[in-house]
Amino acid sequence: PADAIFVEAASNTPDEQYSAGERYGRVYQINYLRCIFCGMCIEACPTRALTMTNDFELAKYTRADDIYQKEDLLVPLADGMLAAPHPMVEGKNDIDYYRGEVTGPTAAQVDWVASRRPDDPSLETVRVVKETH
Known part of the structure; x- marks a missing residue:
């Protein structure tokens, strides 16, 4: 108001x-x-x-x-997180992110960032999570 x-x-x-x-x-x-x-x-x-x-x-x-x-x-990235922007996890939507069903980046997301932003500092500490469908 x-x-x-x-x-x-x-x-x-x-x-x-x-x-x-x-x-x-x-x-x-x-x-x-x-x-x-x-x-x-x-x-x-x-x-x-x-x-x-x-x-x-x-x-x-x-x-x-x-x-x-x-x-x-903004809260700083926690260890193991991947800096945005990057594509959403394949097969997931914004509701899945909101509910906490996406717990970290996938190998496909890390590869996407590495190919477009090879100097991204989050690539040094990122931890890939196992994809579940």
């Missing part, structure tokens, strides 16, 4: 698949100067990526520090 969140969507393509589904948030900002802590964004979030805490007294030195960019909000 306070226009605290700004999202600019972009389409996932076969060559650049950043998330499950047709689109992803290319630009994502949360402006805590505008946030009224009503919790409506938590209810509306389709991926449960947002959570509500009791931390609402936020103090920063500049106004710009209260505007969080997508890079500020």
Whole structure:
């Protein structure tokens, strides 16, 4: 209600698949100067990526520090994960990802990334999971 969140969507393509589904948030900002802590964004979030805490007294030195960019909000890759974009696991859909049925990258995904981004740092620590159908 306070226009605290700004999202600019972009389409996932076969060559650049950043998330499950047709689109992803290319630009994502949360402006805590505008946030009224009503919790409506938590209810509306389709991926449960947002959570509500009791931390609402936020103090920063500049106004710009209260505007969080997508890079500020993303959780770092865990060891063994493969950096996006890459194709979805063959035979799986976004619901399977949401339910946690996809637990890691497959050999086909690793090969895809290696052929297109051979210098990707996640290739050094990636752990391939056994494919199950």
